[in-house]
Amino acid sequence: MGTGTIKLYSARACPFAHRTRLVLAHKSVDFEVLEVDLKNKPAWFTREVSAYGKVPAIDHDGHHIYESAVINEYLDEVFPRPPLLPAQPARRAAARIWIDYANTRFAPAFGALLRAPSSQDQASARQALLQALKDIEEGALAPLSAAGPFFFGPTPSLVDFAFYPWFERWAALEHYRDLPVPRELARIERFRRAVRELEATKAHENPPEYYIERYASVAPAKS
Numbered sequence: 001m002g003t004g005t006i007k008l009y010s011a012r013a014c015p016f017a018h019r020t021r022l023v024l025a026h027k028s029v030d031f032e033v034l035e036v037d038l039k040n041k042p043a044w045f046t047r048e049v050s051a052y053g054k055v056p057a058i059d060h061d062g063h064h065i066y067e068s069a070v071i072n073e074y075l076d077e078v079f080p081r082p083p084l085l086p087a088q089p090a091r092r093a094a095a096r097i098w099i100d101y102a103n104t105r106f107a108p109a110f111g112a113l114l115r116a117p118s119s120q121d122q123a124s125a126r127q128a129l130l131q132a133l134k135d136i137e138e139g140a141l142a143p144l145s146a147a148g149p150f151f152f153g154p155t156p157s158l159v160d161f162a163f164y165p166w167f168e169r170w171a172a173l174e175h176y177r178d179l180p181v182p183r184e185l186a187r188i189e190r191f192r193r194a195v196r197e198l199e200a201t202k203a204h205e206n207p208p209e210y211y212i213e214r215y216a217s218v219a220p221a222k223s
Contacts, residue, residue: 006031007059009049011038013214015107015165016068017056018204022161023072025200027079031058069099072158084158091144091152095159098140098151102162106132110166113177114219126179133185136163141187148187149194156195164195169215171208176219 008024008031010017024031036045036055050057050066057066060078065071076084085092109132113125140159145151151159167188173179181188195201 005060007034008032009034009036009045009055009057009059011036011055012206013211014038014055015169016054018165018168019068019161020056020058020071020075021204022164022198022200023075023084023158025203026084026156026161026198027075027082029075029079069103069158069162072161076158082155084156084161086152086157094144095152095157098136098159099162101132101135101140102159102166106136106163107166110169110173113179114173114215116177122177126177129179130182133181133188137185137187141191145187145191149190151191156198160191160195164192164201167192167195168201168205169211172211172215172219175212176215 006024006029008017008020010021010033012035021033036042038055041053045057046053049059049064052066054066056068056071057064058071058074060074065074072084085095106129109125109129113122113129116122116125140151141148144153146153148154150156151163167181170181181192183189196205
């Protein structure tokens with residue numbers, strides 16, 4: 001069982017840091033949050049904490065670890081209860097594949113649509129994000145979740161926490177890009193509701209208005 005104090009270097013609006021707050025809270029691990037101004041990062045942060053200069057990063061017993069997917073697997077090993085990866089090797093591999101999908105396909109598609117400068121760019125980005133949602137619905141939740149509601153069934157995993165922060169921020173896409181999550185994606189909606197009801201999520205959620213205001217500078221309101 002893990003011991004020692006965890007310092008979490010975070011930023012309230014950052015979805016990647018949000019992932020790690022959710023994992024720590026779900027495991028009932030005590031941690032200290034140190035907010036980092038990403039627009040004015042102190043030199044010591046890149047020099048001493050995160051070589052990438054990004055959040056999240058943690059300091060645990062003198063070990064500095066960064067990148068949310070790496071941090072969260074570390075936390076699952078050091079604080080093994082409740083476990084957040086499947087026991088079977090093939091399903092653990094599937095979990096890692098979908099976490100990679102969240103990192104390399106889903107999150108970039110979300111950001112591309114939010115930041116798209118022209119109508120043509122927005123149309124292309126919209127199609128890419130809708131395809132990502134379809135992939136999640138049909139390629140992940142349909143074969144893996146069984147009765148659900150989470151990616152691997154009745155209890156949450158690192159995959160659920162890897163995707164959820166962008167769904168909490170979806171109000172910004174609805175506001176600026178007129179894109180709700182399609183109603184026919186019933187498994188995604190069930191997953192969203194289930195994660196939203198977790199105590200860890202409630203303890204670290206922000207209201208929709210926060211994200212709408214926060215993303216105003218990168219996604220100007222539609223005229």
